[in-house]
Amino acid sequence: MHAFEATQTYFNRATEHVEMSDSMRESLQMSKRELQVQVSFHKDDGSVMNCVGYRVQHNNSRGPMKGGLRYHHEVNLDEVRALASLMTWKTAVVDLPYGGAKGGIGVNPKTLSPSELERMTRAFVDQIHDVIGPDTDIPAPDMGTDHRTMAWIRNQWEKYHGFNPAVITGKPVEEYGAKGREEATGRGVGLLTFKLLKRKGRRPHESRVAIQGFGNVGSHAAKFLHEAEFPIVAVSDVSGTYYDPRGLDIPQLLRHTLMHKGSLEGFKECERLPGEALLQTDCEVLIPAALGGVITGENVDQIQARIIIEAANGPIWPDADEQLNERGVVVLPDILANAGGVTVSYFEWVQNRQHYRWSLDRVRQELDRTLSEAFENVWHTAQDKGISLREAAFGVGIQRVKRATELSGSF
């Protein structure tokens, strides 16, 4: 299965509960614009490297399009198209005045030096600067990109269009970034895990957690949940799974990754298992926080967790999702679970436009309020209609986009 097919399947399942014409359905499934560009740049040895870059703009019925940029060797048009449409439903489900977009470059950023990464990023902006902007499409970080990438993008875009930091979010705090954006996705994952478990009558210290991926999202989710007294029994990255049934020492793991370029490799204070062992961990809560499509019809039987929080985008294929539902496993879907990042991106954009700065406390309070309202709405919709949280979240998001499209006539 491909990523876009999976997203469409979720769309179709959810719209069984939403009244709409065939033409509206077709319109909401299509991208407004799909851009594929050549990204060529000089490597440090003087040779030229050619990569393919993408920006897919899915929908702008509710506002400027918004979504991250991913640098990963598996990035392709199908995946970016799927991620862009997820952004549309995500911004709608948390009720931000945005549409959805996503982009990326098919490259392994770990094979490039910092100066090569900078030249590649600037070459990419040279190709897409005309289609992004503070009122049209506002990129942000995703896998393989960070605040440094965002600073280069802003600087390159401003060479064409003049000063306007609101063109991009997730910037360094010293460079018009919002306090709390870096932690926001992981913090949101933690906040929502807490809320869902409370609804299920479970207490933190009795809820063992396993987290796949220990990058921006996974590590901040681990930090938040550890501080909230959840035992984190397993974490993983490309180097493997790190397991301790009594609970890992998360502050020590965070210090280790700081000293090892973000990698868990070499951490010795626990058992080391193969990467695939993470999903099979004996735990109550599983948090995939790396790639999409990791839980499939083939491995779903091995999942032991009763609750899955989709910190990653699209980590569960629809056939596996169906089986999890049948088994009573509760899944908090990506478009809600990881919406903390785009929510604080919105706060950054608002601050940039007002030339004003919020305190970290204010960012955290507003994030909590925004995610709590969205969670309560999705939770009650699911309860009232007897549907899954995924169907409810997609239903809420799709309904809002449909309504905006009808009101504005913005086909």
Ligand SMILES: NC(=O)C1=CN([C@@H]2O[C@H](COP(=O)(O)OP(=O)(O)OC[C@H]3O[C@@H](n4cnc5c(N)ncnc54)[C@H](OP(=O)(O)O)[C@@H]3O)[C@@H](O)[C@H]2O)C=CC1
């Ligand atoms: N950044 C954000 O604000 C947001 C991110 N997301 C989603 O969260 C997910 C993670 O993004 P983010 O944390 O930003 O990305 P990062 O690049 O910061 O980190 C990715 C992490 O995933 C690990 N990883 C990659 N491949 C595998 C694998 N096969 N098995 C186990 N671990 C793996 C990486 O390991 P290693 O370092 O060893 O390569 C790294 O620890 C993505 O799905 C993204 O779309 C969603 C909303 C917002």
Ligand SMILES: O=C(O)CCC(=O)C(=O)O
């Ligand atoms: O912060 C943003 O604008 C988008 C983050 C993102 O790409 C995502 O939520 O998947």
